[in-house]
Amino acid sequence: MASKKAQHEPSVSRTYRAAVKIGEDYVTIEETITLDVDATDEQITQAVELGWRIFKAQQDSARAQILEARESYGDDRERIALPSQLERIGDLQRVLGWDAQQLADFLMERRLDGSKLSRRQASLVIDQLRRAIDEYQRDAVPAHASQIEAIRRKAHELNVDVDVAVAKVIGENASIESLTYGEANQLIQRLQSGRKRTPSS
Numbered sequence: 001m002a003s004k005k006a007q008h009e010p011s012v013s014r015t016y017r018a019a020v021k022i023g024e025d026y027v028t029i030e031e032t033i034t035l036d037v038d039a040t041d042e043q044i045t046q047a048v049e050l051g052w053r054i055f056k057a058q059q060d061s062a063r064a065q066i067l068e069a070r071e072s073y074g075d076d077r078e079r080i081a082l083p084s085q086l087e088r089i090g091d092l093q094r095v096l097g098w099d100a101q102q103l104a105d106f107l108m109e110r111r112l113d114g115s116k117l118s119r120r121q122a123s124l125v126i127d128q129l130r131r132a133i134d135e136y137q138r139d140a141v142p143a144h145a146s147q148i149e150a151i152r153r154k155a156h157e158l159n160v161d162v163d164v165a166v167a168k169v170i171g172e173n174a175s176i177e178s179l180t181y182g183e184a185n186q187l188i189q190r191l192q193s194g195r196k197r198t199p200s201s
Contacts, residue, residue, distance in 0.1 A: 018062045081122035089122065092129040095185065096136070097144030136181045143184035148176060151184060154191040165191065 019028050093103050107114050110128075112121055155162045166174050169187050179187065 018066065079119050081117040081119050085119065085122035085126065086117070088126055089129065092126065092133065094146055094150075095133055095188075096129065097146050133185070141181045143179040143181050147181070147184040147188065148179070150188055151176060151179075151191065154188065154194075158191060158194050160191070160194070 017028065089103075096102075098106070104114060106129075107125065110125075112125065117125065151165075152162055155165055162176055166176050166179070166187065169190050170179065170183050174183070
């Protein structure tokens with residue numbers, strides 16, 4: 001039968017931790033080394049000296065990792081935009097009711113080429129298009145024809161009556177023809193989060 005008494009070996013630990021800002025993100029690099037030692041003064045002194053050498057080695061290793069992380073971020077920043085990013089830009093373009101020329105003009109004003117966007121540039125474009133949508137919502141302009149079409153299509157996919165959906169989300173006196181841009185966008189988001197009804201539901 002094994003003894004219940006816990007067996008602990010004396011040890012010393014040295015941890016090196018670095019938090020580095022890379023682009024808009026923070027990367028934490030951490031290394032810990034633990035050594036078993038006896039409790040004699042001489043061996044503790046040896047452990048402290050060894051710990052200092054370990055610290056210097058960890059510091060050099062961390063610097064190398066930080067350099068590699070910075071270089072990787074720089075490379076990624078120049079890679080071409082992901083398909084998902086381009087798809088998101090297209091979605092936002094449709095929400096705004098813009099045609100291809102309007103989007104091209106938007107990019108040209110920012111000295112960007114839509115066919116050569118990097119991942120970083122695509123991310124910035126997405127943020128700016130979202131802000132443009134917010135401005136439309138604040139102005140409460142009438143809903144775009146593309147929004148009305150999206151509402152009708154999504155309602156059909158979900159087997160939901162459009163008038164009922166409008167009344168439920170916007171109000172009883174609202175109609176799909178009288179929706180504002182912000183109301184239409186709100187209804188689209190609600191429908192997109194909906195679940196298709198079955199005859200038994």
